[in-house]
Amino acid sequence: MCPNRWPTAPAATATTRPTTRPRRNAATCSNPKYSWRNPGFAQDDAHPVLNVTWNDAVAMSRWLSQKEGRRYRLPSEAEWEYACRAGSTSRYYSGNPPESLLQIANTFDADAARHWPALRAQAQPGSDGHAFTAPVGSFRPNAFGLHDMLGNAWEWTADWHDDAYYAASPAVDPPGPADGTVRVRRGGSWHTWALYSRCSYRNWNSPQTRYTLVGMRLLLEADSADR
Ligand SMILES: [Ca+2]
Numbered sequence: 001m002c003p004n005r006w007p008t009a010p011a012a013t014a015t016t017r018p019t020t021r022p023r024r025n026a027a028t029c030s031n032p033k034y035s036w037r038n039p040g041f042a043q044d045d046a047h048p049v050l051n052v053t054w055n056d057a058v059a060m061s062r063w064l065s066q067k068e069g070r071r072y073r074l075p076s077e078a079e080w081e082y083a084c085r086a087g088s089t090s091r092y093y094s095g096n097p098p099e100s101l102l103q104i105a106n107t108f109d110a111d112a113a114r115h116w117p118a119l120r121a122q123a124q125p126g127s128d129g130h131a132f133t134a135p136v137g138s139f140r141p142n143a144f145g146l147h148d149m150l151g152n153a154w155e156w157t158a159d160w161h162d163d164a165y166y167a168a169s170p171a172v173d174p175p176g177p178a179d180g181t182v183r184v185r186r187g188g189s190w191h192t193w194a195l196y197s198r199c200s201y202r203n204w205n206s207p208q209t210r211y212t213l214v215g216m217r218l219l220l221e222a223d224s225a226d227r
């Protein structure tokens with residue numbers, strides 16, 4: 001679908017002045033004119049980075065590890081889900097009702113649907129307060145104190161995707177498949193329906209893919225002195 005149609009309203013007004021022309025699904029758009037510096041709508045440094053590839057995330061973790069002398073990396077898919085659930089067994093760490101997401105996550109809500117009228121039927125009823133990205137930490141954290149595990153930006157994980165992997169994986173701390181063609185992302189985004197903004201839901205892209213919904217969350221390994 002249509003890189004050159006994503007978004008066309010001036011960034012400064014995009015959150016306050018709904019466009020009258022339906023925009024297409026951002027998930028399939030990757031116009032070079034948009035980047036992590038310019039996702040197509042207003043952001044500042046408090047917002048999550050978007051438009052970064054899996055390769056970018058790995059490069060960032062290597063750079064930061066070298067800079068600080070500690071080990072940063074992407075979480076494995078299992079680590080990510082453990083961190084998202086924080087001991088919960090429900091769809092969301094707020095419970096099972098989709099409407100509970102409004103309290104904990106920035107997803108595709110009624111505010112966002114004003115910019116994509118054709119997708120209104122899929123929108124979360126009600127308002128989470130953000131049509132595009134929200135400043136990180138705007139919503140209450142889960143039981144581990146982690147914010148935005150669901151919604152706001154999809155998060156790359158370290159793992160390759162393999163549908164059959166978990167049927168025969170180690171039960172504890174599975175490290176992920178040894179190889180593959182696409183990397184797993186988790187958690188949903190500001191443009192994602194409640195159905196997909198669950199702790200258990202998986203999706204994936206090639207390591208070279210970037211678009212306006214996908215960012216990263218790096219894990220900092222605890223030093224032995226921290227444990
Ligand atoms: Ca929203």
Ligand SMILES: [Ca+2]
Nearest residue numbers: 148149151153
């Ligand atoms: Ca997220």
